[in-house]
Amino acid sequence: MTLASIARRISVAYDATILALDLKGEYCSLLSHTVRRVVNLNPLSTPIRICSQGARNLLEILVDAVSSILSLTEGNRRLLSELLSTCCTTCKSINEILRSIPVYELGETTKALETLSLFFDSCQGLDIATIAREFLRPKTALILNLEKLTHYDHTLTTPLLFTILTAIPQLLDPTELNKVRLAIVLDEAWSYLPYATRNTITKLLRLARSYGISLLIATQSIDDLGSYAELTVSNSGLFIALASNYRNYWTQLARLSLI
Numbered sequence: 001m002t003l004a005s006i007a008r009r010i011s012v013a014y015d016a017t018i019l020a021l022d023l024k025g026e027y028c029s030l031l032s033h034t035v036r037r038v039v040n041l042n043p044l045s046t047p048i049r050i051c052s053q054g055a056r057n058l059l060e061i062l063v064d065a066v067s068s069i070l071s072l073t074e075g076n077r078r079l080l081s082e083l084l085s086t087c088c089t090t091c092k093s094i095n096e097i098l099r100s101i102p103v104y105e106l107g108e109t110t111k112a113l114e115t116l117s118l119f120f121d122s123c124q125g126l127d128i129a130t131i132a133r134e135f136l137r138p139k140t141a142l143i144l145n146l147e148k149l150t151h152y153d154h155t156l157t158t159p160l161l162f163t164i165l166t167a168i169p170q171l172l173d174p175t176e177l178n179k180v181r182l183a184i185v186l187d188e189a190w191s192y193l194p195y196a197t198r199n200t201i202t203k204l205l206r207l208a209r210s211y212g213i214s215l216l217i218a219t220q221s222i223d224d225l226g227s228y229a230e231l232t233v234s235n236s237g238l239f240i241a242l243a244s245n246y247r248n249y250w251t252q253l254a255r256l257s258l259i
Contacts, residue, residue: 006216008035011139011141017056017139017182018185021186025147029140032141038141038143040146042148043115043159047125049122050088051091052127052128057086059085061086061156061162066115070130084116093124119159120159126152145160157196181212182214183213189218193219
């Protein structure tokens with residue numbers, strides 16, 4: 001509720017777009033009375049297409065993202081890039097490629113392909129340019145709805161980071177820094193940010209500074225952010241601490257408030 005309220009205020013004040021990662025299926029109702037349009041995109045049922053005009057660039061961004069999140073070796077990274085290129089040239093789905101190669105030949109790349117197959121397809125689904133052009137408009141809320149995902153881990157970070165890295169630069173003007181253009185809502189961040197790498201977090205923060213983005217993060221404890229706690233707090237313009245009966249909670253907040 002807190003993040004939704006802040007996002008609504010930003011949208012009203014600046015005619016900003018809202019991009020929310022929704023794990024509970026609640027943001028459509030929370031934002032529908034404020035913004036002009038709410039788009040509920042579930043990449044689990046409507047995948048994001050990775051093979052289109054300029055597909056090589058999209059593939060490399062996707063490979064970089066998932067390689068970073070899963071800590072793939074350079075060899076596995078190259079194999080993943082080759083397999084995704086094959087998906088595009090043959091118009092086969094990631095699952096078809098995954099089924100056609102024995103697991104022992106793929107190694108750690110299997111996990112990457114299984115993760116990507118949840119959210120992405122080669123020739124089917126929504127094109128990222130369409131997402132940027134049609135859905136990321138002023139006073140529009142784009143909800144990445146992942147409530148049907150049965151587990152919360154690194155998989156959540158992949159479609160989020162890919163959407164941010166590819167759609168946002170197409171949408172936003174880096175010279176217009178005097179106003180917030182986009183509010184990114186990362187609710188229940190405890191369930192997926194620990195699986196992201198420092199490079200992932202740094203990219204999010206750099207994009208926020210470069211493109212007039214307000215990054216709204218909610219988590220249950222500052223410990224949930226792990227090694228990113230100080231990095232996140234030091235880049236925060238607003239820090240809200242909710243009530244708690246645990247002394248250690250306030251001790252940590254007191255330490256971080258001195259950063």
